[in-house]
Amino acid sequence: MVEESIYNLLPTVAHPESKNDRYVSVFHENVKDELKQKKSISKTMGPAKVSPNDPQTFAKKRGKEPVLPERTQFVRPNADQKRPPVPKIDEKPVMGLKSNKNFINTNAVENIMSVAKKPQPKYVDTPGGTTNNVEDSGLVPKFVRKDNYGKVPKYLETRKQQMEEHQRSYDEYIQQRLERGALNQISAAERQNILDGLKKNWEELHLQYQGLSVVTDTAPKKARKERMEAEMRQLEKDIETVEKHKIIYVTDNF
Numbered sequence: 001m002v003e004e005s006i007y008n009l010l011p012t013v014a015h016p017e018s019k020n021d022r023y024v025s026v027f028h029e030n031v032k033d034e035l036k037q038k039k040s041i042s043k044t045m046g047p048a049k050v051s052p053n054d055p056q057t058f059a060k061k062r063g064k065e066p067v068l069p070e071r072t073q074f075v076r077p078n079a080d081q082k083r084p085p086v087p088k089i090d091e092k093p094v095m096g097l098k099s100n101k102n103f104i105n106t107n108a109v110e111n112i113m114s115v116a117k118k119p120q121p122k123y124v125d126t127p128g129g130t131t132n133n134v135e136d137s138g139l140v141p142k143f144v145r146k147d148n149y150g151k152v153p154k155y156l157e158t159r160k161q162q163m164e165e166h167q168r169s170y171d172e173y174i175q176q177r178l179e180r181g182a183l184n185q186i187s188a189a190e191r192q193n194i195l196d197g198l199k200k201n202w203e204e205l206h207l208q209y210q211g212l213s214v215v216t217d218t219a220p221k222k223a224r225k226e227r228m229e230a231e232m233r234q235l236e237k238d239i240e241t242v243e244k245h246k247i248i249y250v251t252d253n254f
Contacts, residue, residue: 174249183249195242202235 025031087093121134134140143149177183186194209228216222242248 183251186248186250191248198235198239202232205232
């Protein structure tokens with residue numbers, strides 16, 4: 001309820017509310033043009049004027065039923081492979097046919113001349129007497145009976161020949177270098193002295209390594225430990241190389 005006041009007697013001026021302009025997309029005209037271009041004529045309601053049907057071509061009964069082809073006699077695909085017909089009741093079979101063959105003697109001769117069938121070997125693996133073929137059990141040594149058992153495969157022989165040819169070519173190359181004086185072969189004594197010296201150096205270095213502090217809390221300790229480990233690995237590689245190769249060549253041209 002509005003309270004009574006003297007100010008309500010004064011005339012008031014109505015101020016119209018200001019509204020923002022309606023948003024209009026800048027692509028509005030383009031969309032309208034595209035809609036007109038893509039619109040199909042009479043797509044929804046059909047054409048405006050339709051010509052009436054001819055009164056003489058009115059719909060007839062069963063006019064939309066499919067037209068079937070003319071009836072032909074059914075022939076089965078295997079009609080030519082029929083068995084002979086059943087004899088009729090008035091047809092009598094041929095009687096009185098006899099054979100001079102002595103079936104008893106023939107069967108006896110065939111059984112006497114036939115080779116006895118060798119029983120298939122089986123084994124029992126359960127208390128109930130369940131039998132299985134021994135041939136498929138893996139208990140029969142099949143591979144031992146093969147013709148190529150115990151023989152070197154052909155691919156290994158080919159590989160061996162290739163390795164021999166490579167070794168022969170390498171030996172010829174080394175011999176040529178030796179004749180030219182570019183290579184010098186180390187004797188067995190020199191090779192043994194080098195091997196002993198490498199092992200001695202490794203033992204000395206390993207003794208020093210064992211004397212290092214367990215705690216590497218400073219940078220110098222860590223660097224010394226890593227340097228000694230790298231030297232020991234290099235000595236191990238050198239020892240393995242010398243032990244692996246019985247013949248060692250040294251060249252003057254590095």
